[in-house]
Amino acid sequence: MLVVYVLEFLLxxxxxxxxxxxxxxxxxxxxxxxxxxxxQGKLERVLTRAREETEEASLEEDLAKEIDRGERIRxxxxxxxxxxxx
Numbered sequence: 012m013l014v015v016y017v018l019e020f021l022l023x024x025x026x027x028x029x030x031x032x033x034x035x036x037x038x039x040x041x042x043x044x045x046x047x048x049x050x051q052g053k054l055e056r057v058l059t060r061a062r063e064e065t066e067e068a069s070l071e072e073d074l075a076k077e078i079d080r081g082e083r084i085r086x087x088x089x090x091x092x093x094x095x096x097x
Contacts, residue, residue: 033045042059043049 033047037044037046042055049055
């Protein structure tokens with residue numbers, strides 16, 4: 012009887028694992044359901060990574076522009092401040 016309980020537990024564990032990896036995780040990440048049946052799963056992961064890298068590069072570019080803008084404002088303020096003192 013113990014063997015039946017162990018097999019039943021393993022079956023339930025496999026069902027929970029399958030539900031988690033094929034339904035819950037894809038819903039959480041915003042990808043397709045049941046990725047095990049899709050050949051394009053790898054391409055979708057690559058596409059997701061490429062989009063993330065594009066977004067990251069865009070943010071880095073915006074950050075660099077803001078840093079340059081801040082430095083120009085600081086340099087202009089210093090010049091104006093030194094002119095008024097003279």
